[in-house]
Amino acid sequence: MNKTIRFFFLFIAGFSAYYFFDLFYFSSIQNFVKGISGSKAVAHVAAYSVTLIPLIITLKILFSQKTIVDLFSINQSIAKGFLIAFTGTVPMLIGYIIYFKLTKRIDFQSLFINTISSAFFEEIIFRAFLIGTLYRFTRLGFISSILFGSLLFAYIHLYQSSNPTELVEILMITFLGSAFFSWTYFETDFNLWTAIFLHFFMNLYWEIFNVSENVSGNIHGNIFKFLSVAVVIAIIVYTKRKNKAPYQITGKSLFIKTKPA
Structure with missing residues (x-):
């Protein structure tokens, strides 16, 4: 079998296995662990951890010589990811302190x-x-x-x-958010911690200030969110x-690259 065909076949099969495993068993695992531990937080982590198994198996089949921490890009600097994310989301923190009240x-x-x-x-x-596996290990470009x-x-x-208006807004914001997180992940030398901490701080401020x-x-919530996005981009570009x-x-790398990243 052609290597490219084999890669995409296993990649799609692996993600499909994860998707249906998550769809049909996530809640069951979550409820089971919650019943034992009494903690919905522990149950959430446990359910996610178990449903990740098909993805881990897929990556080890595709890249047997690489470690999972490398393939998941969590072997990079945690401190660097934290610093970029925390500094970049300061506009959200300050803006929300001014315009919103703590929950x-x-x-x-x-x-x-959350x-x-x-x-x-x-x-x-x-x-x-x-997203990362496709960009790092194939010739597919960013888009x-x-x-x-x-x-x-x-x-x-x-x-x-x-309502339909909110649906369109959420679709656009989360799609663009995913593109932004992907860009920061790629442009910080494939340091997933940057995206993780950005996701964390943005969700945290959104939650605690309700x-x-x-x-x-x-309006105010999104203004300061977009300001933070601009600051993060500026930090990465400056660096x-x-x-x-x-x-x-x-x-040249938007659609097709000359070689994998």
């Missing part, structure tokens, strides 16, 4: 699920596996690599909509220029 009653287990757990596992699944993964990422958030019931947000480092994403 009076915080459910810390729900906060953990910030730490969701940020970590969603970045592993979508940015590292579904070609992110298209399906970002649409799926947007799709899983559509449950938050209550900005909105869903990701479509409101690259200072270090004279080449960009991963250029006009």
Whole structure:
């Protein structure tokens, strides 16, 4: 079998196995672990960890010589990812302090699920596996690599909509958010921690200041979010220029690359 055909066959089969495993068993695993531990946070982590197994198996079949931490891009500098994300999201923090009030009653287990757990596992699944694997190990370019993964990422958030307008807003915001997280991941030398911490801080500030019931947000919520996006981009661009480092994403790598990254 042609290597490219074999790769895409196994990649699609592996993600399909994960998708249906997650679809049919995530809730069951979550409820089972919650019944034993009494913690919905622990149950959430356990369910995600178990449903990741098909993705891990797929990567080990495709790249037997590489480690999972390398394939999931979590072997890079945690401190660097944290610093970029924290500094970049300062506009959100300051803006929300000014315009919004802290949530009076915080459910810390729900906060953990919506910030730490969701940020970590969603970045592993979508940015590292579904998008990152395609960009790093095939000739697919940036847009070609992110298209399906970002649409799926947007799709899983559509449950938050209550009308057609919100649905379109959520679709656009989450799709663009996925593209942004992917860009930061690629342009920080495939450091997934950058995307994980960005996802974490953005969700954290959104939650603790009760900005909105869903990701479509409101004027002030989105203004400061977009300001943070601009600051993150500026930090990464400045760092690259200072270090004279080449960009991963250029006009020549948008659709098809001359070789894998």
